Amino acid sequence: MSEIIYVLTNEAMPGYLKIGKTNNNLEQRVRELSTSTSSPLPFTVFYACLVKDAQFVEHKLHDAFDDNRVNPKREFFRIAPERVVAALKLAELENITSKRDIVETKEDQDALDAARKIRSRFNFEMAKIPLGAEIYFTEMKTKKPEL
Template identity: 35%
Template sequence: MTNNEGYVYVLTNPSLPSQVKVGRTERDPHTRLRELSAATGVPTPFELAYSAHFLDCHAAEASAHAEWKDKRVNDGREFFRVTVSEALRVLRNLSAIERQTNDPQVIEDLLIRGRQYLFGAQGVLRNPERALSLFEEAAAMGSAGAAYFAGRAAYKLGDDGTRQGKAQQAKAKAFMERALGHFQTAIGLGHANACA
């Protein structure tokens, strides 16, 4: 993993209509989402509209911010008056430029790293959330195998038997629904193991 590898994300908030927050994180975007939503100065939680993996998330974030410099709400903040679809268009273009989307080698690299995080292989500690992010990135490029493994990672995260309380149960249910969606995608792409 390079020093600047990570994600650029697009967040929305019902309390901030017609604005999106575009930032970066070198961790899982859902972890960052929870941190930002927990801030006491935010009346309602943020929602993750989109995230894209970049080998250099610092450069990708800077490019996205430069694209909307005249639409920035405050120079010291990462909020922009752009639509979600416009934010997605720019990030997808940046991702395509960086990664040459659908490059089989990029997909294979994401699958290898994802399996290392999912199973704890080759000196990599298990991290199902990181594995899920990598598999989802490859699945977005049309990989049936990645969709299958994304389902396995999401299922593993949802099947944690230690969950207690409504919030934890809701989180487990969300992971299970995410797993089902990935398995259905994998089936649609012809991955036979996803049926099991």
């Protein structure tokens, strides 16, 4: 029997993600987590897949990324979700990531859309690239822009 491992993000918690498992319906699990009044916005499924033994895979992912764990009693990590997905693909049987948001109400969808719209744009300061630093574009190694 296949089980589900998921990687969830939340616009209200940038930089954090939840790594979890469910033996049930993924949509139902996301709705359970999103309807809590302690979360201002619904969770978004960044990635989900079927695996043979979700308990084992979840435990190994938690061990592998333990240094990035926010609280030892919680399933939240401060890590790029792509790193978790790369590891998860080793055990994946089938990718079941939904292409749509899982929300309860129109208000939830509106709030999620608004949060995505106002998310801050990239700037060099947020990437800890100091003023005056030299950066190179990979396709133009001989030219460098000035900051």
